[in-house]
Amino acid sequence: AQSVTQPDIHITVSEGASLELRCNYSYGATPYLFWYVQSPGQGLQLLLKYFSGDTLVQGIKGFEAEFKRSQSSFNLRKPSVHWSDAAEYFCAVVPLPTDSWGKLQFGAGTQVVVTP
Amino acid sequence: GAVVSQHPSWVICKSGTSVKIECRSLDFQATTMFWYRQFPKQSLMLMATSNEGSKATYEQGVEKDKFLINHASLTLSTLTVTSAHPEDSSFYICSAKGLAGGSYEQYFGPGTRLTVT
Numbered sequence: 393a394q395s396v397t398q399p400d401i402h403i404t405v406s407e408g409a410s411l412e413l414r415c416n417y418s419y420g421a422t423p424y425l426f427w428y429v430q431s432p433g434q435g436l437q438l439l440l441k442y443f444s445g446d447t448l449v450q451g452i453k454g455f456e457a458e459f460k461r462s463q464s465s466f467n468l469r470k471p472s473v474h475w476s477d478a479a480e481y482f483c484a485v486v487p488l489p490t491d492s493w494g495k496l497q498f499g500a501g502t503q504v505v506v507t508p
Numbered sequence: 509g510a511v512v513s514q515h516p517s518w519v520i521c522k523s524g525t526s527v528k529i530e531c532r533s534l535d536f537q538a539t540t541m542f543w544y545r546q547f548p549k550q551s552l553m554l555m556a557t558s559n560e561g562s563k564a565t566y567e568q569g570v571e572k573d574k575f576l577i578n579h580a581s582l583t584l585s586t587l588t589v590t591s592a593h594p595e596d597s598s599f600y601i602c603s604a605k606g607l608a609g610g611s612y613e614q615y616f617g618p619g620t621r622l623t624v625t
Contacts, residue, residue: 394590424612426613433621435514435601435603435616436552436603437616438618441613443612446563476558493540493542493557493559493605494605494614495542495554496614499535500550500551501550501551503549
């Protein structure tokens with residue numbers, strides 16, 4: 393079945409430590425890939441996206457993600473987290489081929505807690 | 509750029525009444541707007557897709573007579589929850605997709621918290 397999987401429901405990380413959030417997908421063709429962040433009670437903000445080309449993508453707020461076709465993964469990383477990075481992170485895809493609307497399919501999300 | 513607003517940000521209503529939520533793209537024209545519902549600690553569930561000037565397309569299991577969507581212009585879509593009940597209490601989020609050809613990026617509003625008492 394077509395799906396987006398975020399294996400980690402909850403991650404706790406110390407401020408200043410590195411962070412990696414996992415995302416795996418299962419589709420016939422490589423979909424368009426996105427990472428969004430949601431702060432408490434807020435809408436979603438796009439961190440970065442991958443359509444094609446360089447497999448290492450730089451985003452906002454110091455985040456980057458690496459697309460690995462062989463592993464069907466699009467993991468999100470940050471070298472040094474800040475307390476303000478505490479939030480819910482969603483991996484999302486637009487499956488291909490897509491209709492003209494480009495509906496997003498979301499993973500379940502990973503809650504990131506940052507400790508002092 | 510690419511700002512989407514929602515109004516109201518939170519609303520409390522009594523069971524049996526209707527509530528309208530507005531979603532506006534402030535600095536771009538949105539060909540397509542999406543409405544999502546999010547329960548606490550859960551992911552976003554797509555409810556419907558709307559295109560300006562045409563009827564909304566609802567996802568399976570979403571009652572179109574209960575969740576009325578109108579996309580009257582390229583910058584405004586509304587979601588009306590009719591005859592609301594406590595189980596309709598949720599966080600409703602809209603997103604908008606611009607006119608740029610081949611663009612699949614959605615811009616999200618800040619969400620509306622609905623509580624039905």
